[in-house]
Amino acid sequence: DAGITQSPRHKVTETGTPVTLRCHQTENHRYMYWYRQDPGHGLRLIHYSYGVKDTDKGEVSDGYSVSRSKTEDFLLTLESATSSQTSVYFCAISESWANEQYFGPGTRLTVT
Amino acid sequence: GIQVEQSPPDLILQEGANSTLRCNFSDSVNNLQWFHQNPWGQLINLFYIPSGTKQNGRLSATTVATERYSLLYISSSQTTDSGVYFCAVDKAAGNKLTFGGGTRVLVKP
Numbered sequence: 001d002a003g004i005t006q007s008p009r010h011k012v013t014e015t016g017t018p019v020t021l022r023c024h025q026t027e028n029h030r031y032m033y034w035y036r037q038d039p040g041h042g043l044r045l046i047h048y049s050y051g052v053k054d055t056d057k058g059e060v061s062d063g064y065s066v067s068r069s070k071t072e073d074f075l076l077t078l079e080s081a082t083s084s085q086t087s088v089y090f091c092a093i094s095e096s097w098a099n100e101q102y103f104g105p106g107t108r109l110t111v112t
Numbered sequence: 113g114i115q116v117e118q119s120p121p122d123l124i125l126q127e128g129a130n131s132t133l134r135c136n137f138s139d140s141v142n143n144l145q146w147f148h149q150n151p152w153g154q155l156i157n158l159f160y161i162p163s164g165t166k167q168n169g170r171l172s173a174t175t176v177a178t179e180r181y182s183l184l185y186i187s188s189s190q191t192t193d194s195g196v197y198f199c200a201v202d203k204a205a206g207n208k209l210t211f212g213g214g215t216r217v218l219v220k221p
Contacts, residue, residue, distance in 0.1 A: 042198070058208060100157045106154075
């Protein structure tokens with residue numbers, strides 16, 4: 001199994017608070033991704049990174065920001081959490097754009 | 113953006129049966145992957161298969177890129193094959209996957 005961890009695994013937070021989710025990999029892969037999974041919408045890409053300090057937006061990036069200061073860590077921040085951001089968040093990695101993508105265990109976030 | 117349609121949406125199998133899952137996509141792609149999400153939520157990569165045929169144990173996949181579809185075959189199904197199978201594609205470089213809606217498979221003992 002690819003070495004990908006996500007923290008926290010579960011979080012409950014209140015509307016309006018900032019939240020940061022962390023993805024950590026031990027594979028030294030260049031590409032990292034954040035997805036959210038919701039019933040009826042499947043998995044959708046939020047942001048991705050193609051190297052340290054190199055990030056770009058995905059399909060559903062509004063309300064989210066990311067940072068990648070080290071190869072192994074990719075952070076997802078919800079600036080001011082809303083109930084619509086209640087979801088399961090998955091991090092993924094790949095060695096290149098033409099390789100398999102491997103997923104972390106997910107973080108279940110509930111915004112009340 | 114690109115559309116990804118999977119069929120059937122639900123599939124119930126008796127243990128030992130074979131099945132075929134289909135993924136249709138609306139535009140040319142340079143990246144297609146199949147994933148299995150187990151009942152505990154973990155997403156496992158099954159195949160990276162932008163074209164051609166691959167096999168891994170009881171699973172195999174074929175992508176016909178010119179006709180914009182891919183097939184996932186499950187042979188001699190086991191209860192551990194239960195879960196949701198996703199097809200995901202990207203039409204540009206970057207591995208920025210667009211997922212289909214999935215096929216939910218239940219294998220009964």
